[in-house]
Amino acid sequence: MKDLENILKNIKNKAFQPIYFIHGEEPYYIDVISNALEENVLSEEEKDFNQTIIYGKDTNYREILSLARQYPMMGDHQFILVKEAQNLDLNEEISDELLKYIENPVPSTILVFAHKYKKLDSRKKFVKALDKAKFLFYSEPVKDYQVPNWIQNQAQILGIKLAPNIAHLLAEYLGTDISRIANELQKLKLILKPDEVLDGKLVERHIGISNEYNVFKLIDALGKKDAERAMKIAYYLGKNPKANPMVVIVSNVFNFFNNVLLYHTLKGQSAQAIAQTMGVNPYFIKDFDQASKIYPLKYLTRIISILREIDLKSKGLGNHNVSDAELLVEMIFKITNIDKTKVKI
Known part of the structure; x- marks a missing residue:
């Protein structure tokens, strides 16, 4: 405002x-x-x-x-x-x-x-x-791509020093819920020592966001088709389903691949124009560009179908006593082996 x-x-x-x-x-x-x-x-x-x-x-x-x-x-x-x-x-x-x-x-x-x-x-x-x-x-809403800058500015007002990329980590995990972000920053203001820099370890300790094992690192691994790292992250997330609800994981992974699909249709335009059309921070365009080279359109439509199937199973439709942790492994296996996986569309 x-x-x-x-x-x-x-x-x-x-x-x-x-x-x-x-x-x-x-x-x-x-x-x-x-x-x-x-x-x-x-x-x-x-x-x-x-x-x-x-x-x-x-x-x-x-x-x-x-x-x-x-x-x-x-x-x-x-x-x-x-x-x-x-x-x-x-x-x-x-x-x-x-x-x-x-x-x-x-x-x-x-x-x-x-x-x-x-x-x-x-x-x-x-x-x-x-x-x-x-x-x-x-009271104008803060757009997705504006949140990291908002966090950076708010931290500066509160006198909190942020390590590089921490604003992006908080934005990715907390989304556009400015009230929640403000509360977390106020909490950190009380906890942090003078001149202490807020880094990944402190974020994990005080907010519960792991700098190595979170849904955004999972998306990063999937975007690079790094099956081994994706499985390690999935194992970590699966051990604590309350902190990492399946619906949130699937939603974020879906949004990523949906954006990769959209990126395919916008190729040839400037990064700034693409970011504006997609409603994302230009910082992340390189990730979509990299993923688009790994996942052509024909694979992306299959991945969208996989995610819809996993989403339905996580909500109990067609799921015969399969845990969320097992569904997460199934999702990652199918995505990272998409070139070998047949999916009914």
Whole structure:
């Protein structure tokens, strides 16, 4: 979110706005702003009288606006936080009432809407009014290829020194769940000694991600058709299925080979253009290029079929008491021997 630093700076300096309507697909930034306001608008003593926290499913806009028009008791502000505001019902009549309040808000009320997981309809009048008054804040999701840089920046803010490629390791394992990543980094901030560099061993010890034996190393081995290393990693993963659920492994392997297949269709374009079309970090294009030389299209369609078959078996369809560890070995054997394996498509 481009305006995040300014918003948080103003909140810290007690320069509040009467309305904060925070919306978007990424819940992390919505929580950051909401929590900052909850911590800074009122003192602990004032919260007993002037703080109201409600949930969208338990209220409606008319009740919220009625509360917002009240004045604080023994203080300068009242603070109203509407969590899960995406559950509020908004009809045309209420939209007009909300519009009137946006155009003339009560200065002593700090009204916050935490509208998660989806954007507001920018065509609606009240949304245009929020935007014009600078009361609207969009929490934009972080794309896959942006996560390593986000981790790098966040680590820098927290004063955590990262070893090379650790940001990529965390991004690959934790995905785009920014809230989870932020929590893990906060935990590491408390654990790490001053000037200690976060490397693969520390990540494995404190987060549980092995720098040598994880699903991404498995994908790397499969991408290079290194059957021996892939089997070693599979053995490690199979020993701890709770930490390495089969559904996650199959999903990640499927995504990789699906991207290799897509890479075949994009060959000839620049690495940057291919990465943008695929929605991946340009850093990984070399891996898809290498895998495309090992796995031609005819093999990739078979691999996709294998992965679908393994996925169904892992969910109990056509699986007669075969463990996930055994299914993992079967999957790796079939992929690394794809040129010798016949698959029903």
